[in-house]
Amino acid sequence: MAAFSQRYLAQGAARKGIRMRVLSFVAPGPPRVEGGSRHILKSRSARYSTSMPFALTLTVVLALLAAFQLALVFGAPLGRFAWGGRHRVLPERLRIGSAVSIIIYVLIAVIAWDRVGAVDVFPSPFAEIAMWVIFAYFVLGILMNAISRSKPERCTMVPVTLVLAVLSFLIAMGYGVLAMAI
Secondary structure, X not given: OHHHHHHHHHHHHHHOOOOOEEEEOOOOOOOEEEEOOEEEEOXXXXXXXXXXXXXXXXXXXXXXXXHHHHHHHOOOOOHHHOHHHOOXXXXXXXHHHHHHHHHHHHHHHHHHHHHOOOOOOOOHHHHHHHHHHHHHHHHHHHHHHHXXXXXXXXXXXXXXXXXXXHHHHHHHHOOOHHHHHO
8 A cells, every 4th residue: 555655656756757766755644745845645753853942942831840840959049939938948858859850850751752753762652642741730739839839839820821722732742843933
């Protein structure tokens, strides 16, 4: 079937005066065919590779959050923006929670990069499912930050978590084509 599809595409392109060559096959989908600067069909991996701006943006936001959490770990007086906003300087147990958050952010970034195909750390089904779990985690984070008693935390962390949820949704869905439009 793949040989028939390849031959059919090449014949159709030849009639239109386009020189083509098959670059790769991704089972079970069609081959990715390139003719000059025209892409007739894209493979699944090519579609995900265009979503790297989403993974990069997600990583940048997570890095900023990790820097914020690291400041909290070292005693910065920013506690009103995190962990319910009850403490100006976090107590030791919440500092440990901030350190764990940094580790979670790194894991989320690695899963996102694996999902878009930039790295190969986890098996494909794991990365796909994990991105949906991450999306649910950020949606829960939106709700938890929205009910916080701390107004600075609500005003700061709800929009940040919303951005993270949207980015993780787009990565989970594989909407790489949108990455070029945004």
